[in-house]
Amino acid sequence: MTDRVRVLLADDEHLIRGALAALLALEDDLTVVAEAASGPEALAMATAHRPDVAVLDLQMPGLDGLEVAAELRHRLPDCRVMIVTGHGRPGYLKRALEVGVRGFLPKTVSASDLAGIIRTVRAGGRYVDPELAAEAISAGDSPLTPRETDVLELAADGSSIAEIADRASLSQGTVRNYLSSAAGKLGAENRHAAVRIAREHGWL
Amino acid sequence: MTDRVRVLLADDEHLIRGALAALLALEDDLTVVAEAASGPEALAMATAHRPDVAVLDLQMPGLDGLEVAAELRHRLPDCRVMIVTGHGRPGYLKRALEVGVRGFLPKTVSASDLAGIIRTVRAGGRYVDPELAAEAISAGDSPLTPRETDVLELAADGSSIAEIADRASLSQGTVRNYLSSAAGKLGAENRHAAVRIAREHGWL
DNA sequence: GGTCGGCGGTGACAAATGTCATCGGGTGCC
DNA sequence: GGCACCCGATGACATTTGTCACCGCCGACC
Secondary structure, eight states: OOSOEEEEEEOSOHHHHHHHHHHHHTSTTEEEEEEESSHHHHHHHHHHHOOSEEEEESSOSSSOHHHHHHHHHHHOTTSEEEEEESSOOHHHHHHHHHTTOOEEEETTSOHHHHHHHHHHHHTTOOEEOHHHHHHHHHHOSOOSOHHHHHHHHHTTTOOOHHHHHHHHTOOHHHHHHHHHHHHHHHTOSSHHHHHHHHHHHTOO | OOSOEEEEEEOSOHHHHHHHHHHHHTSTTEEEEEEESSHHHHHHHHHHHOOSEEEEESSOSSSOHHHHHHHHHHHOTTSEEEEEESSOOHHHHHHHHHTTOOEEEETTSOHHHHHHHHHHHHTTOOEEOHHHHHHHHHHOSOOSOHHHHHHHHHTTTOOOHHHHHHHHTOOHHHHHHHHHHHHHHHTOSSHHHHHHHHHHTTOO
16 A cells, blocks of 8 residues: 555535545545546546546436446546445446446445545455445346336336337337336336336336 | 634535535634534534524435424524525525525535635525526426415326325316316426426426 | 247227316405 | 405316237347
């Protein structure tokens, strides 16, 4: 542990990001070398400063944390990526692990925990919040087929079947079949409840 | 300004709250006298420590920031209340001002701004984020009657008309009338789109 | 080759939903 | 008193939606 850990912080909330940076600066083996307020900016800062660890907020303008993580994996394979999230829906954890994220934690952890986890991740370890992990395991995989997911996503804003069919370039009958099937798999009464359930599980 | 400003911090995200506390502690005229992670806890800490300024997150378990603000207004009329929010929907600002909140700002402000605004509010001033204010003005008041709002709220989770009627103790026909009227006023195609629109405006 | 599942579609039917007119009771305002 | 508006309800009607059965096509897997 001869060198200090070089950290990139990405969070669109300036207040939070600044506070975190100030707080991590108190740890004498950590250095915040770059900050970003959006997904694309995070990528740019990462390639410019080549941090050891990137701490990404899940929800950011432009590209979200997962998209940035996926891109970083290709551009900077040596950079470890951690995701910090406010409300952690289970499905995100699974997707995060798939794109090589080494740490996944809610914002309810304490600052000293965060510093510790950064060190763990830097050393090659992994950390996943136990509660989020339990939820993810109990939630399991999405039972929906890719197409069902697509169509359900188009239904998410309350559009009519006709609109969905139009945007998906499908016949209305097909759309109804998919939505009916998806609602059945999710145990929902109608497509709108299905959207809500899929959202809660992070399957959307 | 002989005394230091006594501040209460309430935010359910431990990481954020701790970071903010550390950051405000750097200002030599501010003291964080209490922290809370939920609405009820915020109330309890406030009555126990009688802060000059309460900085409340909008979304908290138990009671949200607005409910805490309303309660504080009665219990501690001398305590100035500020709301800090992640994604600020317009309607909340209006409701916040109605319950006597003196400061309303998004988490995108910088830490030094926050400290400055705390001082402003403490001195009896007000501060509202200009962008949120503009949105609130353009959004205007909700066109919905109280009952329409109630029923729309019950429809928010994708329930069927029958369930809504049951929970609201209304006839199904009445429920449909209210929803139809609400959808019409909001320019929505159906009640689900109406829910989305009302949510976006903070009218729900 | 056979089977299974996903994809896209059609047709038909029942149920849910949206829409409209209309009613009575209440409240508040001019 | 007259008027406007909200509340709650009913009935009728057209439309949308959900559900099911069934079709062909394709790719994967055994």
